[in-house]
Amino acid sequence: MARAIVNVPARAKRGEIVEVKTLAQHPMETGFRRTQTGELIPRDIIRRFTCTYNGTEVYRVDLHPAMSANPLIAFSTIATETGTLAFQWAGDNGYSVTETASIRVE
Amino acid sequence: MTTRREFLVLAATSLALSEAARAQLDPNLAANRKAAFQEALRRIVGDTQVRRGRVKLQLPPLIDNGNSVPLSVAVESPMTEADHVRAIHVLTEKNPLPDVASVRLGPRAGRATLSTRVRLADTQSVTAIAQMSDGSFWSDSAEVVVTLSACLEEGLI
Numbered sequence: 001m002a003r004a005i006v007n008v009p010a011r012a013k014r015g016e017i018v019e020v021k022t023l024a025q026h027p028m029e030t031g032f033r034r035t036q037t038g039e040l041i042p043r044d045i046i047r048r049f050t051c052t053y054n055g056t057e058v059y060r061v062d063l064h065p066a067m068s069a070n071p072l073i074a075f076s077t078i079a080t081e082t083g084t085l086a087f088q089w090a091g092d093n094g095y096s097v098t099e100t101a102s103i104r105v106e
Numbered sequence: 107m108t109t110r111r112e113f114l115v116l117a118a119t120s121l122a123l124s125e126a127a128r129a130q131l132d133p134n135l136a137a138n139r140k141a142a143f144q145e146a147l148r149r150i151v152g153d154t155q156v157r158r159g160r161v162k163l164q165l166p167p168l169i170d171n172g173n174s175v176p177l178s179v180a181v182e183s184p185m186t187e188a189d190h191v192r193a194i195h196v197l198t199e200k201n202p203l204p205d206v207a208s209v210r211l212g213p214r215a216g217r218a219t220l221s222t223r224v225r226l227a228d229t230q231s232v233t234a235i236a237q238m239s240d241g242s243f244w245s246d247s248a249e250v251v252v253t254l255s256a257c258l259e260e261g262l263i
Contacts, residue, residue: 017216030225032202058214066198066206066225068174074221078214 006087008101012079020051020059021074024089024097030065046091049073054083063091079105139200146204150195150235151243161246163196163234172226172256177206181218181236181244191218193237200230225256 007021024046031043043065051059058077077085087099147156160182169175183191190213196206206224218236226232229252235245 030202053214056214058211060210061220062208062210064203064205064207066201066203068223068225072221072223074219075209075211076215076217076219078216080214 004087004089004097004099006085006099006101008085008103010102011104011106014079014081014105016079017076018079018103019074019076020085021072022049022051022087022099023070023072024049025070026089026091026095028063028065028067028069028071032065044092044095046071046089046095048088048090050088050090051075051077052086052088053077054081079103081105136200139202139204143197143199143204146197147233147235150197150208150237154241154243156235156243156245158245160244161194161234161236163232163246163248165232165248165250167248167250169226169250169252171254172228172252173254174223175226175250175252176221177224177232178221179219179234179236179246183218183236183238185213185216185218187213188239190239191215191236192239194218194220195235195237196220196224197233197235198224198226198230199232200228201225202227206232226250226252227255228252 004024009018012018026046029041029044033041035041045065046063049061049063050057059075061073063071082105084100084102089097162180164178165175179194181191181194191211194209197204198206207222209220211218231247231249233245233247235243237243
């Protein structure tokens, strides 16, 4: 069910700044909406997004209910060495998704 | 076919219901949200002064749908070990919660940027604050007009 898409260039020059785009599939229920009978819908969001490059954390985001459904996070990182970028989304109700992408640095 | 009598009863109940809904709304909503925004700001910057500049916050000035608003932040910084951006925070003035996103980054990011999509509950001002490695804070704000609000129920002011 839970899915995520990441977009990382397959190859890059050493020291080049590369764009990373990520998209996680999640409704991001704010906890402020009510059903037609007036009951509050409990909050269900992604709390934290982390990106690690060969084990080193390069980017981390704390998300709040004001992030849209299916949160898109795009940022940049320096292509230092050939290896993998690991992405992790963690949230309410035990939500946890990981995704990896490999990059070849020349 | 709705008869005149049915229509009148329906109209009366719906009026009464909207009165009840309004009664539930906190009369101090605007003041409370302002206080919440100030508190969130204080939690991030403490007593340090926030200066304008170095941060560029981009948002469309007119938004049709507040549920998904493209937002991007870029901070001017050489992003070296000695001088880089440590954190980027995005805050709103009138959302039910002032916080939107908090980013932690370092020299490995290469450029201090964030592109994402956010929810906006009302016509308001959005603020981006960047914390530099020397401890200084820089900010930028953008005024946006929202025609269809996200989280309608709580967005009425």
